[in-house]
Amino acid sequence: MEKKAFKVEDKLRLVLVGNPNSGKSTLFNSLTGLNQRIGNFPGVTVEKKIGSVRINEKVVAEVIDLPGTYSLSPRSEDERVTFDYLNDSTRTDLPELIVVVADASNLKRNLLLATQLIDSEQPTILVLNMMDVVERNKQNIDIDKLQKRLGIPVIPMNARLGKGTRELKSIIGNYQYKKANKFIEDHESKDALENTINRFEKIKGIIADTLTKIGESRTAVITRKIDSVFTHPIWGFSIFLFILFLIFQAIFSWSSYPMEWIEGGFLVLGNWLAETLPQGVLNDLLVDGVLAGLGGIIIFIPQIAMLFMFIAILEDTGYLSRVSFLTDALLKRFGLNGRSIIPLLGGAACAVPAIMSARTIANKKERLLTIFVTPLISCSARIPVYTLLIALVIPADKQFLSFNLQGIVMMGLYLLGFVAAMVTAFIMKYVVKSEERSHFVMELPIYRTPRWSNVAMTILNKTKLFLFEAGKIIIAVSIVLWVLSSYGPGDEMANVDAKYKSELAESNADVTAINEKIATDKLEVSYAGHIGKFIEPAIRPLGFDWKIGISIITSFAAREVFVGTMATLYTVGNEENTEGIKAKMQRATFSDTGEKVYTRATGYSVLIFYAFALQCMATVAIVVKETGGWKWPIIQLVYMGALAYFSSLLIYQIFS
């Protein structure tokens, strides 16, 4: 093997700062490509994107993408993260350069943050992004003059097309810190308000000198035209609901093919492993425990990725902020805020990042209420449970108004979660007291075609996070579960073998049928069976048998474990692992009455239970962090649990 000469490389840290919608993430993606990962800021849970980029032959830079902020006077939690990072004097392990990313087509307000950073006396350069929009709007910016007036390097760019990247790298590579003149002297600014007012006066002067405008801005005209439909009180709402409907139909029809391939692949892999590996406990554990549990979750990746894709597209085009505008008046009545729509929609993918995105809500009470109700929105972890149970109790070919009935029930469950969230918020509005005044000052960015690389990166990062976070828990739970269902107290397991021994010995015995009976009986006397049986009296009124009981217990780790658990429970002891879990569940009966378990009533009852119960350790953990204590997560856990139990009870009694 050829050995490469070891090179000492200079390290540098680039910190990207900028207004929301300034194209900061696009620049980050175009600089780092796939060399990026997501970490956490110490102490808080805001996503910290870190990547690396080669600047020149000698220098490799670490790039940090800070949350978007309009100024250095933070008004929301999200902005505070950026503020705290920039004001933390202990971060001296690497030489640093702050790259302010500004939307050049909105130069005036973007310069506010840039000049604040100049005055913080940290090495700063300014990237003027979206130069294409400036050109399209027939504007001209005198870069040299701007550079002189600000006293820092200014680089015009179009991050979308990667234009200006080379110039940016060359300036970073040759950067020498030179103290710029203070923009606003400290004595001129006694408080934040005065400082901002003085600053803007000066910025206005600079803009007058450097920006020339010929005629009307085209992007504003286009945005105005689109908004006349999208924010229209009737058309706007109709379009929003229609988009939601299309998303759900798309998710369930498009994802069925990759899901079938994955299911088939796992069956083949399981059988191959079972035959190839030496027989024994390890073989059973791997095939029936780990692989069955993991297969049950990987199959839902297509749906989850697709949901993240749609949300990323809606956000990137600028449409989501219009939805906030449309829904603010309504949400306000429920104690929420137009901005709550982003966590609420994001909650349909995963409550954890959704609860984190509630940080952009400045009002504390509205933020708390949003956090409290977001887990009621059906997240992608419920998709596996919903899909499996809907497929079990509703025939695939059933149609309603020429739409697939399964898809409609699925949409109904999402609607139910949304209604429950709204009603809960409405009650909470009167329980939680607050003196703070609520604002809803929000920028509506111009419409743009989505930046596909941003969308792709979002899908990749979120799906990876989901898969690894959920995957860890699922593997652990699957192993514990396999042990609990493969072993039993005393010699009960052996007794089952003994019971069927004579039957098996008969010459005309149906070996497959008897083996399945043995497996079922064994499961019933296993540790898992005993636990399930113990709680069965409490859940029988909801139409649940002890197997569902075990699944509910294990689901407290995470909801999607339900499917993994079902897969493990129905695979344990089944010699020929050739049929999907759905077929096995269809044949399941109550052990005492012999009635079919998965009737319509039980199906609906389990669906409702999973729609409402807070069965997600990750969500509890994030709520503890975000609300700063155990009080709210515990109230949330108890409230959602009670809601789930009594709703399921009601539904089962109605349908049975």
Place this chain on the structure above:
Amino acid sequence: MKSSLADHKVGDRVILKEVLDAQLTIQLYSMGCVIGEELLIERKAPFGDPMIISVEDSFISLRKDDAQKMQVILSE
């Protein structure tokens, strides 16, 4: 003559003169909505809440409560 922004109708061009809330002032400023700027009332949701205004080429949405705290005069 000064009046509140909430009292103006869609299509009105007004000059921002005063904001009666310090917190709101900073929020508006950081979005480029500064005293002395011309604002255009772009659109109002039913009952005038919320509304969209534009400052130069930035579009900003505001609640009626916020708009009531903003004193403006009609632009010439």
